[in-house]
Amino acid sequence: MKKFSKKARLIFVSLIIFLCLLISIEQIHHYNYGHYFSYGLHIDVKSEYGYIGIPGQTQMYSGQFTNFSILPVKFVACDYVSDTLSDETDYPYGLQKWNSSANSWETIFAIESEEYCQPMPTHGGGNHIVSKWILPIESIQVVSPEATGARDTFRKGDQARFLVFRDVSSGNAWNTAIISETFVIEDDVIKDDYSPSLRIQH
Structure with a gap:
C-alpha cells in the first residue's frame, strides 16, 4: 500500500x-x-523592421515552425553554400493572399518539385536535398525573412500566410503543407517607383 x-x-x-x-x-x-497554440505542427510569422531599399518597404516577414506534438517530424530541406561561403538551409514554401471578393485564399506562388534546390545566382554551390527531423518542442526558421509587402500583388492591409511543404515529391507537396498564422501587410510600398528585379528576400 x-x-x-x-x-x-x-x-x-x-x-x-x-x-x-x-x-x-x-x-x-x-x-x-x-x-x-494548440497541439500539433505550428508556424508563427515574425514581422521585424528591415529596409532593403524599396520605397515604402519597412518590414521583413519570416516563418518560425515549432513542433508542438509528441513525435519528431520529418522535413525535406535544401542545404547549400551561400554567396558568403556559409552553410545555409532552405525549406520549400509558398505564399497565399486572402481574396475577399472570392472569399478564399489565392496562391501567389508555391515551390514545384522540379524547381526545388536548384542552383541560384545568390548561392555559392553545393545544393543538395536532405531530410531534417524536428523534435518535440523544437523550433526552427522555415521561411527566411522576406519583404512580402514589396511583392507586386500585395497592398497595405492585405492578409497573407505562408505554406511550408514537408515533402516536394510529385503529388505529395500539398498533402504535407503546413499553414502559418495569418499576418497583415504593414508596408505601404510605392509600386511604380521600384524595380521588380529587386531582391525580395534578405
Whole structure:
C-alpha cells in the first residue's frame, strides 16, 4: 500500500510539473506572438523592421515552425553554400493572399518539385536535398525573412500566410503543407517607383 501511495504521489507530482511547464510555454508563446497554440505542427510569422531599399518597404516577414506534438517530424530541406561561403538551409514554401471578393485564399506562388534546390545566382554551390527531423518542442526558421509587402500583388492591409511543404515529391507537396498564422501587410510600398528585379528576400 505504501509502495502504491509513493508511486501515486510521484505520478501526481510529475503531472503538476508537466502542467506548469505547459502553461509556461503557452504564456511565453502568447507573449511573443499574441496567441496561444494548440497541439500539433505550428508556424508563427515574425514581422521585424528591415529596409532593403524599396520605397515604402519597412518590414521583413519570416516563418518560425515549432513542433508542438509528441513525435519528431520529418522535413525535406535544401542545404547549400551561400554567396558568403556559409552553410545555409532552405525549406520549400509558398505564399497565399486572402481574396475577399472570392472569399478564399489565392496562391501567389508555391515551390514545384522540379524547381526545388536548384542552383541560384545568390548561392555559392553545393545544393543538395536532405531530410531534417524536428523534435518535440523544437523550433526552427522555415521561411527566411522576406519583404512580402514589396511583392507586386500585395497592398497595405492585405492578409497573407505562408505554406511550408514537408515533402516536394510529385503529388505529395500539398498533402504535407503546413499553414502559418495569418499576418497583415504593414508596408505601404510605392509600386511604380521600384524595380521588380529587386531582391525580395534578405
